[in-house]
Amino acid sequence: MTERLPIFPLNAVLYPGLVLPLHVFEERYRRLVADLLAEPEGRPRRFGVLAIKDGREVAPVTEDGGTAGPLDGLGTETGDPLEALYHIGCVADVASVTPQQDGRYELLVTGTTRFRLRAVDTAGPYLVGQCEPIAEQPGNGAGALAGGVERAFRTYQKRLAGARQSSLAGEQELPDDPQVLSYLVAAAAVLEVPVKQRLLACADTTERLAAELDLLRRETALLNWLPSVPAVDLTRQQFSPN
Known part of the structure; x- marks a missing residue:
């Protein structure tokens, strides 16, 4: 319908x-x-x-x-x-x-x-x-992937703050729900619109989390090599669980 x-x-x-x-x-x-x-x-x-x-x-x-x-x-x-x-x-x-x-x-x-x-x-x-x-589907293994994405995201945030010579305003509390986590990470990561669009279009939460894990690891490695990469301040991202 x-x-x-x-x-x-x-x-x-x-x-x-x-x-x-x-x-x-x-x-x-x-x-x-x-x-x-x-x-x-x-x-x-x-x-x-x-x-x-x-x-x-x-x-x-x-x-x-x-x-x-x-x-x-x-x-x-x-x-x-x-x-x-x-x-x-x-x-x-x-x-x-x-x-x-x-x-x-x-x-x-x-x-x-x-x-x-x-x-x-x-x-x-x-x-x-x-x-x-579009109905939300969890997929298989979303819960297991969520922990890895959370750890990778925290590392990514720290590298990004270091690249901007700034500090995070305390450790951000992340949601426990894998689906909610997947959308928060997608929104907060500094990625081009086509990449963000692919994350929105993922068939289920598991696919999105798996893609984010690869992206976060890649972007963190890039920040290690290019510590002056400009980016938005992630601590300003607004999130609502509703």
């Missing part, structure tokens, strides 16, 4: 359980937010987030409060959203909306359920997708 959802193309990947701030500045997405706010009280305010394969349309808020500008046509010659967007995304529930005087919005959203884009309607002011939910 599919559900019609407004689509937010992003130059980032949203994961279930993770919190993401968004700065909405382009007119078509202001309209989307306004339509969500006009929904009757009690109805869920949500949309689908899909990563863009090439180019940027709406950007998450950066550490300095800035955002990337829009790119018309979603970065393709044809402007076909089905070609420009990855087809597996995450539903975003709107936790808070702060209107700005100039008509922009500051949003705080939480990722909930993965979905597969089956079709897209381009007739309106913004994209609307036919979205099919």
Whole structure:
């Protein structure tokens, strides 16, 4: 069964359980937010987030409060959203909306359920997708892999902090649930969007954890050789188990 959802193309990947701030500045997405706010009280305010394969349309808020500008046509010659967007995304529930005087919005959203884009309607002011939910599967051996991923992630964090000549603000408590851990690590690791997208699209938790274990070991080894590699501050990552 599919559900019609407004689509937010992003130059980032949203994961279930993770919190993401968004700065909405382009007119078509202001309209989307306004339509969500006009929904009757009690109805869920949500949309689908899909990563863009090439180019940027709406950007998450950066550490300095800035955002990337829009790119018309979603970065393709044809402007076909089905070609420009990855087809597996995450539903975003709107936790808070702060209107700005100039008509922009500051949003705080939480990722909930993965979905597969089956079709897209381009007739309106913004994209609307036919979205099919993807059930979460644990796979075989997720629990056994989780411990190794946790250890590798802590080592990775320490190497990354050392590369930035900074210190971690205490040891981060990591979730016990292998599925939740897999999404937190995917969100927190400093990886390119295509790699993050592959982690989102993994068939089950075991596959995601196995991929993360290889990635963390590779990235940690790279940081040992290149200690000046720039990266975001992992201690600022926001996470929600909901």
